[in-house]
Amino acid sequence: MIQVKDLRKEFGTKVAVDGVTFNVEKGEVLGFLGPNGAGKSTSMRMVTGYYLPTAGSIRVGGIDMLEEPEKAKRLIGYLPENAPLYSDMSVSGFLGFCAEMRGLYGYARARAVDKALETCFLEPVRNQSVDTLSKGFRHRTCLAQSIIHDPEVLILDEPTDGLDPNQKHEVRNLIKRMGETKAIIFSTHILEEVESACSRAIIIDRGKIVADGTPDQLKRRAPGADAVRVVILGASGAAIREELGKISGVDKVESTAAEDGRFAGRVLPSRQGNHEGLSREIASLAQAKAWKVEELHREEGRLDEMFRALTRSDTA
Numbered sequence: 121m122i123q124v125k126d127l128r129k130e131f132g133t134k135v136a137v138d139g140v141t142f143n144v145e146k147g148e149v150l151g152f153l154g155p156n157g158a159g160k161s162t163s164m165r166m167v168t169g170y171y172l173p174t175a176g177s178i179r180v181g182g183i184d185m186l187e188e189p190e191k192a193k194r195l196i197g198y199l200p201e202n203a204p205l206y207s208d209m210s211v212s213g214f215l216g217f218c219a220e221m222r223g224l225y226g227y228a229r230a231r232a233v234d235k236a237l238e239t240c241f242l243e244p245v246r247n248q249s250v251d252t253l254s255k256g257f258r259h260r261t262c263l264a265q266s267i268i269h270d271p272e273v274l275i276l277d278e279p280t281d282g283l284d285p286n287q288k289h290e291v292r293n294l295i296k297r298m299g300e301t302k303a304i305i306f307s308t309h310i311l312e313e314v315e316s317a318c319s320r321a322i323i324i325d326r327g328k329i330v331a332d333g334t335p336d337q338l339k340r341r342a343p344g345a346d347a348v349r350v351v352i353l354g355a356s357g358a359a360i361r362e363e364l365g366k367i368s369g370v371d372k373v374e375s376t377a378a379e380d381g382r383f384a385g386r387v388l389p390s391r392q393g394n395h396e397g398l399s400r401e402i403a404s405l406a407q408a409k410a411w412k413v414e415e416l417h418r419e420e421g422r423l424d425e426m427f428r429a430l431t432r433s434d435t436a
């Protein structure tokens with residue numbers, strides 16, 4: 121549904137987006153992750169036709185954004201970052217106005233407004249003036265305008281920014297639900313959002329894609345993935361640590377407490393190889409040495425470790 125190839129954007133000498141390529145199909149929610157200034161908003165603005173790329177191609181629903189922008193834009197709903205919303209209209213009046221801008225009149229307009237109000241849980245405030253709304257309702261009104269024409273493609277720039285935890289949860293669920301029938305891209309700084317709402321995620325750093333995969337695939341690539349956390353008694357902490365370090369395929373052993381008679385820490389496998397047997401090998405070693413194992417469990421990779429390993433936060 122969305123095909124982006126070798127996308128590049130320069131602002132003077134600054135390269136904001138540098139050779140970005142990805143596809144999003146209907147039924148997919150693609151998370152866009154990256155530190156501040158990585159190029160997420162700029163990429164999204166190009167996909168929605170608001171910025172012209174310096175190079176590269178964008179197709180939406182098979183339509184070339186550069187050759188037929190008006191036709192391609194009709195397929196897209198866009199929630200920009202910090203969307204302004206100043207209006208003395210009521211929520212339903214404002215959405216009706218947005219529907220007309222999208223060419224919907226009469227019955228089609230009324231239906232579109234009702235559906236957007238229902239989808240974004242705006243019924244309680246349908247007659248309230250937009251400029252008196254609380255931040256959460258204001259935000260959902262912005263989201264409602266982006267889906268008023270029931271677009272096949274949704275581009276949402278930090279859609280949960282500034283919302284309280286309950287509202288974040290609601291908006292995430294909404295995105296997930298809409299993602300069943302649409303192609304959605306949304307950017308976020310919140311890593312748990314990727315796990316709860318995205319079928320796939322891209323990590324972008326300094327204008328380039330540095331990782332692309334399902335949340336599980338990304339977690340498995342984290343530096344701490346498959347580490348085994350242990351608490352072992354029965355010899356000096358230093359001796360236990362040394363013996364653990366000798367197990368084949370172990371990269372390093374980190375200790376959180378190494379005292380006389382006790383060791384607590386993490387055993388990290390080298391990045392290559394199969395780590396399935398590491399817990400078993402630690403258990404066998406403990407048995408052979410007559411140590412007592414108080415804790416032994418394999419850690420899942422963590423998205424935040426993956427994110428930190430791949431990105432730098434010093435982009436201006």
Ligand SMILES: Nc1ncnc2c1ncn2[C@@H]1O[C@H](COP(=O)(O)OP(=O)(O)OP(=O)(O)O)[C@@H](O)[C@H]1O
Pocket residue numbers: 131134135136154155156157158159160161162163201435436
């Ligand atoms: N209109 C512009 N003119 C000049 N430079 C720009 C412009 N828009 C963005 N940039 C620069 O391009 C780079 C990418 O910015 P962009 O807003 O796309 O990052 P982002 O990943 O969305 O960041 P954030 O997470 O902070 O929203 C930054 O260095 C930014 O300063």
